[in-house]
Amino acid sequence: MSKGNRTRAEPVLLIGGAGEVGRWAARFFRESNPDVPILIGGRDERRAGLAAAAVRGASSVVVDLASSDLGLGELKVSAVATLFTDEMGGALRWAQQRRAGHISISPGISELGVEAAAFMHQPSAAPVVLGTEWLVGATSVPSLLFAREFAHLEEIRIEAVLDEQDVFGPAANADLERQIYAGATALMRSDGVWRWCSGNDTSSEVRAVDGTKMDANVFSPNDVLLLSNATGAPNVRFDLAMGISSSRRAGGAVSTEIIINLAGRDQAGRPLIKRHAIVHPGGQMPLTGLGVALVLERLAGLAGDKPEPGLYFPSQIIDHSTYLDRLRGAGGEVLELEPIPHGPLGSDQPRAGAEQ
Structure with a gap:
């Protein structure tokens, strides 16, 4: 993808991006995508702002999971990562409304029903990535x-x-x-x-x-x-x-x-x-952050074509041919x-x- 196309890309949104995984994900994403806007979303405006200030070209937004539009209005994004347990499932529904690919890394194997049901309700909306593989692809x-x-x-x-x-x-x-x-x-x-x-x-x-x-x-x-x-x-x-x-x-x-x-x-x-x-x-957080960044790159169409709407595991999204090099580079x-x-x-x- 050309640099010009990258410059015009819509932002990626990391909900819960002020945490450890979010900081690593933003860092690795920025290293490979220097011109794509990054939004650090969180309930705490100050904490999200501090996290965004540490990443060049990033900004912060306040997220209200109880609101149907997450308090974000008509914001357009290219991909969404939810990095904590969203018990309401609102972040995935919002991403589907925006036709943006979504990855969540928190639901356990016995909790997949919420994401699977959301996908089944809108199967043509966008890719939904069931991200709770161990360290998001590193295994x-x-x-x-x-x-x-x-x-x-x-x-x-x-x-x-x-x-x-x-x-x-x-x-x-x-x-x-x-x-x-x-x-x-x-x-x-x-x-x-x-x-x-x-x-x-x-x-x-x-x-x-x-x-x-x-x-x-x-x-x-x-x-x-x-x-x-x-x-x-x-x-x-x-x-x-x-x-x-x-x-x-x-x-x-x-x-x-x-x-x-x-x-x-x-x-x-x-x-x-x-x-x-x-x-x-x-430790565990750099590898988890790397996996989130690699999935976001694919969902946003920054590393190959965007995946078709579907239900995926991270390893079905991440490019296997370059993964070990990216892992060593991290x-x-x-x-x-x-x-x-x-x-x-x-x-x-x-x-x-x-x-x-």
Whole structure:
């Protein structure tokens, strides 16, 4: 897209953009789109103004989620990101009225009905992105890229390590607590069967990048749905550990870790196990912000054609061919680890939902 077209682009709107994810998303979006206006929306005018002042070419708007027009009148935007839990669903409805693509990163896997119903009511309005993949594409996109080496995938296991000292804004902390603890259930796929596990069945274990075993729990961001359907793997699970990250255990700073374990057969039909890690020394927020920025670029038509109206996951919107370069440019690392030889995916733990 030419620079002239970028200059005439309508603004992108980040509702809740004064939070940690919003600040990173605005930063990464601005780096790649220097001439596109950015609006930081929030309920607190002063806080939104301070966040906007930190981004060149950004301005702030006050958002009233109880108002049918969000208090924004006839404002035109090219794409909208909602970065906290919008319990009224007003931001998505407003985006649909404006024919603007929308991404929300807060609803858990058991809460998709609100967004799905809004899309079904206006299926031709605009793209609706179900953004609650783990760190908005940082897990799913690399997993799909690494899966290309396989002719058949039998099992995908994601091991995520979230450092207990990682930066959490109030909204992000509330979202994580709700998703992990509300109902204490998690979705996984085992031998081709979808299972909701709860109680003791959610207890598991992960190995961090440095090999340390950590207590974990089965968790179910949208990645389990996306990866199961995209690859056909009959066994897909996501385990989340909260504690000390490998970098901090070595005396360094907080980091976030995503370990991607794949098992199946290669193109020649031979057994194959691969283990990769995505690591960011800044913790979870930079990768989340990068994913939001990349989705906004697509929704606004700044990175290829705008997607047709539809219901999408972030990894269906983000350009896979450039993702790892963008991730590295944002400070992330891609590591190839030695597979752990015990069990299908290097785990001695029984599968959740399986008989003990």
